[in-house]
Amino acid sequence: MITSQVVVYSQHGEPKDVLKTHTYEIDDANIGENEIIVKTLAAPVNPSDINQIQGVYPSKPEKTTALGTSEPSAPTGNEGLFEVIKVGNKVTNFKVGDWAVPAQVNFGTWRTHALAKDTDFLQLPNPDQSKAKGKKSGLTINQGATISVNPPTALLMLTHFVKLTPGKDWFIQNGGNSAVGKYAIQISKLLGFNSLSVIRDRPNLQELKDELNSLGATQVITEEENASRDFGATIKGWTKDTGGEIKLALNCVGGKNSTGIARKLANNGLMLTYGGMSFQPVILPTSLHIFKNITSAGFWVTQLLKDSELKTKTLNQIVEWYEDEKLKDAPAIQTKFEQGGEKQLHEVYQEAVANSSNGKQLITF
Secondary structure, X not given: OEEEEEEEEOOOOOHHXXXXXXXXXXXXXXXXXXXXXXXXXXXEEOHHHHHHHHOOOOXXXXXXXXXXXXXXXXXXXXXXXXXXXXXXXXXXXXXXXXXXXXXXXXXOOOEOEEEEEHHHEEEEOOHHHHHHOOOOOOOOHHHHHOOOOHHHHXXXXXXXXXXXOOOOOEEEEOOOOOHHHHHXXXXXXXXXXXXXXXXXXXXXXXXXXXXXXXXXXXXXXXXXXHHOOOOXXXXXXXXXXXXXXXXXXXXXXXXXXXXXXXXXXXXXXXXXXXXXXXXXXXXXXXXXXXXXXXXXEEOOHHHHOOOHHHHHHHHHHHHHHHHOOOOOOOOOEEEEOOOOOOOOHHHHHHHXXXXXXXXXXXEEO
């Protein structure tokens, strides 16, 4: 028998108030022919995880007693990396030692072990498997545990909706120094697209610009420059030099900032909104719709990656870039959970949630 711990909640609310640790047994001697047992290597805290617990996220796990809880409860966590430790006798897509990530959201990744169907997971190469293929690097724990949200968001926004011409066309984004923003800069460089990233002015502005330039940013501007009509002439000069247009805008801020990046779009351009850090509505002048035929649409990676074929293809590309050392992951603040230690699993995650404002939190096992 394997003793598993999982973080659950039976009522929605703040994580500090409603999370608890549930312990249950997995009978590893009697698993189904199409089942696998996995142990967790790492699982991060994402804003969507917190929103699910609060009850304000559109996609939520079902509350059940399937894990043996005394009342219907939902497991927490949507993203994580697992290692396969046992497979059923008819499982062909996994073997012991493989790395895996959930095939869909709402699996409940804040746990130590899980028993699941083999179709509930997608396989990732472990470092030894990457080395056997002659790759430069294998995935790190951080790369594997955070591969399912931010990198696919950047890749799909850049490629799934608008056809950008390599060497010529541009995209513009606010939140250029966010995790998704940094992935978008790198991926656009790999695909040959030009990037224009907007960041907030700050005392270490040049240091941040240098960091983004080292990742492959074509141009980096401040919010003040984004809002300036006079600076528009400079941007037009940049696009003229490449012979392309700004056809795509990526918005995670909203408010006047979103207005500024939308104004830079060429005729028939598209702005995708995937976040709202300012808590302000997206503001688009009527003239952009009438005279430039600008389109504004939302982007939700959770919905798009319900297409398992698309998710597999997307993850395979990101894995390849990691293995070839062409893509850098966003660093996380790591905390190791010790089973049987002083803190219960839900307490470790409660602290991680509380510390989220300090940077990406990753719990390792």
